[in-house]
Amino acid sequence: MGKVVLKLGADISTDDIYPGRYMATVLPTETPQYCFFDRTEFNAKLRAKEIPDGSVIVAEHNFGCGSSREQAVSTLKGYNPLIVAKSISRIFLQNSINLGLNIIICPTIVAELGHEVEVQGGKVVNKTTGTSFAIEALPAARQAIIDAGGLIPYTRKRVMAGA
Amino acid sequence: MGMTVVEKILARAAGLPSVKAGDVVEPRVDLAMSHENAALVMNQFQEVYEGTGREAKPWDASKIAIILDHRVPAESPKTATNQKKIRGFVVKHNIAKFHDVRGDQGGICHQILPENGYVRPGAVIVGTDSHTTSHGALGAFSFGIGATEMASVWALGAAVNVEVPATIKVVVSGKFGKHVEPKDLILHLIGKLTAQGANFRVIEFHGETIRNMSTSGRLVLCNMSVEAGATSGIVPADAETERYLRDEAGVKDKLNPVQPDADAVYERVVEIDVSKLAPQIACPHTVDNVKPVTEVAGKRVQQIVIGSCTNGRLDDLATAANILRGKKVADGTRMLVFPASWRIYLQAMEKGYVKDFVTAGAVVMNPGCGPCLGVHQGALGDDEVALATTNRNFKGRMGNPKSEVHLCSPAVAAASAITGVITDPRQGAN
Numbered sequence A: 001m002g003k004v005v006l007k008l009g010a011d012i013s014t015d016d017i018y019p020g021r022y023m024a025t026v027l028p029t030e031t032p033q034y035c036f037f038d039r040t041e042f043n044a045k046l047r048a049k050e051i052p053d054g055s056v057i058v059a060e061h062n063f064g065c066g067s068s069r070e071q072a073v074s075t076l077k078g079y080n081p082l083i084v085a086k087s088i089s090r091i092f093l094q095n096s097i098n099l100g101l102n103i104i105i106c107p108t109i110v111a112e113l114g115h116e117v118e119v120q121g122g123k124v125v126n127k128t129t130g131t132s133f134a135i136e137a138l139p140a141a142r143q144a145i146i147d148a149g150g151l152i153p154y155t156r157k158r159v160m161a162g163a
Numbered sequence B: 001m002g003m004t005v006v007e008k009i010l011a012r013a014a015g016l017p018s019v020k021a022g023d024v025v026e027p028r029v030d031l032a033m034s035h036e037n038a039a040l041v042m043n044q045f046q047e048v049y050e051g052t053g054r055e056a057k058p059w060d061a062s063k064i065a066i067i068l069d070h071r072v073p074a075e076s077p078k079t080a081t082n083q084k085k086i087r088g089f090v091v092k093h094n095i096a097k098f099h100d101v102r103g104d105q106g107g108i109c110h111q112i113l114p115e116n117g118y119v120r121p122g123a124v125i126v127g128t129d130s131h132t133t134s135h136g137a138l139g140a141f142s143f144g145i146g147a148t149e150m151a152s153v154w155a156l157g158a159a160v161n162v163e164v165p166a167t168i169k170v171v172v173s174g175k176f177g178k179h180v181e182p183k184d185l186i187l188h189l190i191g192k193l194t195a196q197g198a199n200f201r202v203i204e205f206h207g208e209t210i211r212n213m214s215t216s217g218r219l220v221l222c223n224m225s226v227e228a229g230a231t232s233g234i235v236p237a238d239a240e241t242e243r244y245l246r247d248e249a250g251v252k253d254k255l256n257p258v259q260p261d262a263d264a265v266y267e268r269v270v271e272i273d274v275s276k277l278a279p280q281i282a283c284p285h286t287v288d289n290v291k292p293v294t295e296v297a298g299k300r301v302q303q304i305v306i307g308s309c310t311n312g313r314l315d316d317l318a319t320a321a322n323i324l325r326g327k328k329v330a331d332g333t334r335m336l337v338f339p340a341s342w343r344i345y346l347q348a349m350e351k352g353y354v355k356d357f358v359t360a361g362a363v364v365m366n367p368g369c370g371p372c373l374g375v376h377q378g379a380l381g382d383d384e385v386a387l388a389t390t391n392r393n394f395k396g397r398m399g400n401p402k403s404e405v406h407l408c409s410p411a412v413a414a415a416s417a418i419t420g421v422i423t424d425p426r427q428g429a430n
Ligand code: SF4
Pocket: B070, B108, B109, B110, B129, B131, B308, B309, B310, B368, B369, B372, B373, B390, B391
């Protein structure tokens, strides 16, 4: 269970999540400092470690639209949030699965800042309002990457199997 | 059941008799493109082999392309060091399709690939850049992926877990009016579809207007298809595709163009007549915030940018030069021109466009991504307004979240440079 710490509108771009001017920084160990960098207050809280692991970010449709930059995923991963979005842009969704970012498509989600939210068997439950919302399942084939713990271990296995 | 172009390409690449939208397949990859983010791909690629006792070696170095374009020449020691590491990798693995920061080979990846003949109809192309959609202009299925996924492609030679996208068919008819261009068409379409309207889908372009359009124009359409969320844009290959590949890209070998079946299944069909289309503009801060230029005409502009992988080609520079020739960029307005490749730069010099730009007061920059992504050239000041022929106007895109970026065609940009305010080129300075 986690608290909603950030509530976002539609079409949140990768430039918003990770500004292009920090793209020379690539390593997942170094990218978290620039997370939502131009949302100065939120970024400051993240860096001050005031946002506990498992905190929830709620977004409207088309979260993560724009560039393929993987920094936009690794920067978030640095803080282990749960992201609940009404829909997610294709490349961002795939990058999230590949890197193991906890992200969920929930087309009907209603949750406000400070609400307690939890994932329970195929549903997102808003504990504060007592309402639950269905999660949109990923295609089964994608699950294989999640089950392997991300695309790197998945590919490693395939390499070892010689295929 | 009939197949769309992308379904046919994916069926072949996955070794299946047929596929349909929603299937998950594993296509072999014909070309794997990266730019500076190859530095991250290399890191992830190494990790794949961690603890396996095997050497990290790409599946087929001849199918990897690396183009340094995003921050060239390097803006910081960090970028320079990344670029240095990439050069080391290129030498170690003998990657021939490498384009360094050099006048005789460099430019933006989405121009370098087509102009060097690396893109073929029917091919599966992946790139660690969202505008990899561009190469659909030559009838390839070409889409953007992340760096870790590219590491997986380098290891396996295939893209794993690719969902066959549904296809939106866009049929375009009519003749463009004066000063109306493919850029106006794609902005109009994105406004219509919205920024997420084509998410997980392919846009297949048809109709007489597309058949009469140059490859350069088709690249504009496919480049920006991703701004409606599309996995790719695609123009089925035709005589123009062959002309471009033979005459401009020097391709000699046999081509294998792919056409859709007559009974292909489309998710929806969108029809557009461009004969009445006016010049369009995408206002801040989303690309689907599209209006006719007339609605925002008169707004002051501090920076005009002509270039990028969207509109930095020779015909774009010709359009702008023809409007600017003998005139001056307005006081209080800066104009930056960055051609999409050095080949185009040289052609623009031969045609006299570079002289036209410089004497008008524009700054002609080296080919590369430059101001488009706001890293090291042409950043905006607080509250400044830019008008650019690039493809994204997200908040902060040109390096400053307190500024505004508007997107338009080269004609609108050039006409506005002369007046210093957003100007409809049909009434403006020409
Ligand atoms: S010019 Fe802009 S959109 Fe094109 S590849 Fe470079 S940064 Fe991306």
